[in-house]
Amino acid sequence: MKPHLVVKLRTPVPCSPFPYWVDAAHRRSALPDKFIPEVDRLLVRYGLPATIASEHRPARNAWNQEEIESGLNRIYRVILRRDTDIPQDLIEQIRLIPDVERVRIAESASFEIAATLPHVVQMGQNTDIASRKAIYLPEAHLLTRGDAEIRIAILDTGIDTNHPELTQVLDPGYDFVNIIDGADNFVGDFLGADPDPLDDVGHGTHVAGIIGAQGKEVPTGVAPRCRILPVRVLAAMKQGGRRIGAGLVDNIDAGVKWAVDQGADVINMSLGVRQSEGGLPHQEVIDYAYRRGVTVVAASGNDGTNESYYPGAFQSVITVGAWDGNRSEVAPFSTWGRQVSFVAPGTEIYSTHIDGGYAFSSGTSHAAPFVTGAVALLKSFAKALGYRLSDSQVKHVLKHTSDKTGTVFKDMHSGYGIVNIQDALKFTRYKLMNQGS
Numbered sequence: 001m002k003p004h005l006v007v008k009l010r011t012p013v014p015c016s017p018f019p020y021w022v023d024a025a026h027r028r029s030a031l032p033d034k035f036i037p038e039v040d041r042l043l044v045r046y047g048l049p050a051t052i053a054s055e056h057r058p059a060r061n062a063w064n065q066e067e068i069e070s071g072l073n074r075i076y077r078v079i080l081r082r083d084t085d086i087p088q089d090l091i092e093q094i095r096l097i098p099d100v101e102r103v104r105i106a107e108s109a110s111f112e113i114a115a116t117l118p119h120v121v122q123m124g125q126n127t128d129i130a131s132r133k134a135i136y137l138p139e140a141h142l143l144t145r146g147d148a149e150i151r152i153a154i155l156d157t158g159i160d161t162n163h164p165e166l167t168q169v170l171d172p173g174y175d176f177v178n179i180i181d182g183a184d185n186f187v188g189d190f191l192g193a194d195p196d197p198l199d200d201v202g203h204g205t206h207v208a209g210i211i212g213a214q215g216k217e218v219p220t221g222v223a224p225r226c227r228i229l230p231v232r233v234l235a236a237m238k239q240g241g242r243r244i245g246a247g248l249v250d251n252i253d254a255g256v257k258w259a260v261d262q263g264a265d266v267i268n269m270s271l272g273v274r275q276s277e278g279g280l281p282h283q284e285v286i287d288y289a290y291r292r293g294v295t296v297v298a299a300s301g302n303d304g305t306n307e308s309y310y311p312g313a314f315q316s317v318i319t320v321g322a323w324d325g326n327r328s329e330v331a332p333f334s335t336w337g338r339q340v341s342f343v344a345p346g347t348e349i350y351s352t353h354i355d356g357g358y359a360f361s362s363g364t365s366h367a368a369p370f371v372t373g374a375v376a377l378l379k380s381f382a383k384a385l386g387y388r389l390s391d392s393q394v395k396h397v398l399k400h401t402s403d404k405t406g407t408v409f410k411d412m413h414s415g416y417g418i419v420n421i422q423d424a425l426k427f428t429r430y431k432l433m434n435q436g437s
Contacts, residue, residue, distance in 0.1 A: 002079055002080050002081070002082070002083060003079075003080045003083060003084065003085075003086055003105070003106070004050075004077045004078055004079040004080060004105075004106050005077070005078040005086065005091070005094070005103055005104070005105060005106065006055060006075065006076070006077060006078075006103070006104055006105075006106055006250055007035075007039070007075070007076050007077075007078055007094065007100060007102070007103045008071065008074055008075045008076075008100070008101045008102040008103070008279075008284075009036070009074045009075075009076070009099055009100060009101060010074070010098075010099055010100070010101045011074065011099070012073050012074045013035070013036065013076070016054065017032050018032055018052050018053050018054045018076060019031065019032075019053055019054065020053065020054050020056070020057040021053040021054065021055060021077050021079075021254075022057075022176070022178075022193045022254065023053075023057075024051070024053040024077075024079070025178055025193060031051035031052070031053065031079075032051060032052045033049065033050065033051050033052065034052070035050075035052045035076065035078060036097075036099060038094075038097045038099065039078065039094060039097065039100075042090060042093055042094060043078070046087060046090050048080055048084070048086075048090070049080070049081045049082075050078050050079055050080050050081060051079050051081065052076055052077070052078060052079070053076065053077045053079060054075075054076060054077070055072075055075035055076055055077055055250065055253070055254075056072040056073070056075060056253075056254070056257050056285075057257075058073070059260075059261040066288055066291040066292055067288060069287075069291060070284045070285070070287040070288040070291060071101075071284050071287075072257065072284050072285070072288060074101070075284065077106075077250075086105050091103060091104070091105065102279045104276075104279070106248055106249070106250050127218070127219070127350045127358075128219060128348065128349060128350035128360070129219050130325060130345075131219075131325060131345035131349055131350075131370075132219050132220075132222075132345075134323070134325050134345050134418065135222075135344060135345065135370055135374070135418065135419050135420060135421050136420050136421055136422035136423070137220075137222060137421055137422075139421075139422040140377060140421040140422045140424075140425055141220070143381060143422070143425045143426075143429075144377055144380050144381045144384065144425065145220075145223070145224050145225045145377075146223035146224060146225035146226035146376055146377055146380045147225060147226060147379075147380035147383055147384065148225055148226065148227055149227075149383065150223070150226045150227070150265050150266075150376050150379050150380045150383065151171065151226065151227045151228075151229055151262070151263055151264045151265050151266075152211055152212070152223065152226050152227065152228050152229065152264065152265070152266050152267075152268065152372060152373075152376050153228075153229040153231050153255075153259035153262070153264035153266070153267045153268070154204060154207055154208055154211070154228060154229070154230055154231060154267075154268045154369075155231045155233045155252060155255045155256065155259065155267060155268065155269050155271070156199075156203055156204030156207055156208075156231070156232070156233065156234060156245070156268075156269075156270060156271065157199050157200065157201035157202070157203045157204040157205075157232065157234045157235075157236065157245045158173075158175065158197040158198050158199035158200065158201075158204050158205075158230060158232035158234075159173070159197060159198075159199050159204050159205050159208045159228070159230040159232075160198070160199050160205040160352070160353075160354045160355065160356065161173075161197065161198060161230065162356065163205060163208075163209075163352050163354075163356055164214075164216060164356060165209055165212075165213040165214050165215075165216055165217070165218060165221075165352050166205075166208055166209065166212060166213065166214075166228070166352060168214065169212045169214070169224065169225075169226070169227055169228050170227075170228050170230060171227050171228065171229050171230075172195065173195070173197035173229055173230030173231055173232065174193070174194075174195055174197060174230075174231060174232070174255070174258060175193060175194050175195070175196055175197045175198075175232040176193050176231065176232065176233050176251045176252075176254045176255045176258070177193065177232055177233065177234065177235045177247055177251055178193045178248075178251065193251075193254075197230040197231060197232035198232070199232070199354050200235065200236035200243070200354075201234070201236045201243045201244070201245055201354075202243075202353045202354040202359065203234075203245055203270070203361075203365065204230070204232070204234075204245075204270075205351075205352050205353055205354050206349075206351045206352060206353060206359060206361050206366065207268060207270050207351075207365065207366065207368075207369045208228055208230070208352060208369075209221060209351035209352030209353075209358075210222065210349065210351050210366060210369040210370060210373065211223055211226075211228065211268065211369045211372055211373045211376070212224055212226065212228045212373075213351065213352055217358060218350060218351055218352060218358055219350065221373060222369070222370055222372075222373020222374060222376070222377065222421070223373040223376040223377050223380065225380070226373075226376045226377075226380060229259060229262060229264055231255040231258065231259050232255075233247060233251050233252040233254075233255040233271075234246060234247045234252075234271065235247050245271065249273060249281050249282065252269075252271070252282065253282055253284070253285045256269075256282065256285040256286065256288075256289060256296075257285050257288065259294075260285075260288060260289050260292050260294050264294055265294065265295070265375075265376065265379050266294065266295045266296075266297065266372055266375045266376055266379070267289060267294060267295070267296045267297065267372075268297050268298075268368060268369050268372040269296060269297065269298040269299070269311055269312075269317075269368075270298070270299045270363075270364075270365035270366070270368045270369065271298070271299065271365070272298060272299060272300075272301050272309030272310060272311070272312050273309060273310055274307070274308070274309060274310070275308065275310060275313075280310060280313075280314075281310040281311070282310055282311045282314075283314070286311050286314050286316060286317060287316075289316075290316040290391070293390060293391050294391070295318065295375050295391045295394055295395075296311060296314075296316065296317045296318065297317070297318045297319075297320060297368050297369075297371050297372040297375060298311045298312035298317050298318070298319050298320070298368060299312060299319075299320060299363070299364035299365045299367065299368040300312050300319050300320060300321045300322075300334060300335040300336070300337075300339065300340050300364045301334075301335030301364060302322075302333045302334070302335060302363050302364055302365075303333070303335050304332055304333045304334065304335065304336075305335060305336075306335075306336055306337045306412070307335050307337070308337065308339060309335065312339055313339045314339075315339075317339075318341045318342065318371060318375070318395065318398075319339045319340050319341045319415070320340075320341065320342055320343065320344055320364060320367045320368040320370075320371045321334040321335065321336060321340045321342070321343040321346070321364055321367060321413065321414060321415065322334040322343060322344070322345070322346025322347060322362070322363065322364045322366070322367040323343040323344060323345055323346060323347075323367065323405075323414070323418055324346070324347045325345055325347070326347065329405075330343055330405070330413045330414050331346055331347050331362070331364075333362075333363070333364075334346065334364055334367075334413070335364065336412050336413040337412055338412065340412065340413065340414065340415040341371075341395075341398075341399075341415045341416060342371055342398065342402055342414070342415045342416055342417065342418070342419050343367065343405070343413075343414045343415060343417070343418055343419075344367040344368070344370035344371050344418065344419050345366075345367060345370060346362060346363060346364055346365075346366050346367030347362045348360045348361075348362055349361060349362065349366040349367075351366070370419060371398070371419050373421075374398065374419050374421045374424060375394050375398075377421060377424075377425065378394050378397060378398075378424060378425065378428055379394065381425050381428055381429070382428060382432060385429065385432050385433070387432050389428070397424050397427055397428050397431070398416070398419060398424055399416045400427065401420050401423040401424040401426075401427045402415075402416045402417035402418055402419055402420055403417045403418045403420050403423075404416075404417040405417050405418065
């Protein structure tokens, strides 16, 4: 995708003829080149011919109520026809147009998605069983290992779709990465959104193993019978001799919207970005997920400060910090603040890696999937009892069953405490079986 602006209007363009941007990227026929008159005049003045696309696609033939309430039907891409810098003066003038609610340049951003470089090893399935025991996973698995009708979307660097630990639980996914501007900094696959969510980094595969590994050469995942939906939203960028995940905020937004529309019950986002100009990152799609009852789990960040990273800074998101079991404390690198909901094991976690391998890695990125898996188990367990557990009920259960790390109910570093999956399941059964009594 060439350099582009993301423009949110106060009201949608009537009878919008604009194609969805993913379709536009593959289209060879002429695309619409007229938007709203005020923007069109500015583009002519600056000598920047552009085509217009819709930022999101409706879940069905028409926008539903949740999409409209979230403002997804009012967001557009103004895509330049040639590679060139977008003048800041143009942005400022578009902001002054009464019909424009928000405008920003779509920029690539790196996401600090791991605190340490994975140490690739080949070891046995008992390696790092301590992290699983810390959240009482073996006991929880006596109650449930998940349900194949509960779907977990992993928005990340992709997944090794041929990994022997994961092949039997993966549903068809999608790759939303499509980067042209700044592409010289990327390696591997970074062009052309397509149905192949293959991982070029290893981060997403590591996250997936924590959730869904089958226990062949690595500890069994938290929810090994649930289905995983791989959603590649980050490409590989070389930085300091290692590969990190990087990409466009807009591509992540597309992944969230797609995952919700595909029927995901819970979304794992082991990534985060600071707020920049043009509004809060991911706001509309996170609102949409919340309105649709989808639980979103995100990593708090790895800078060890009181910093806000999105989507974790949103109140509707479960935000997870890292617990260091060896020190019996919150990991020093774990970003803290009011947004932290829980902590889970996040240091030297053993899981799956690309090319069918296995690795250790540390970071809040690897703590989050423990909680995502817990959410999936709770929804699976309730389903087996004949109930549907809502997003708010999931949060209530986890909040009241976590193991406290201090003397207060919630603190700035560990949130409500360390997730205890066994107690969460037992509490769920008690509450569901005693409704109305």
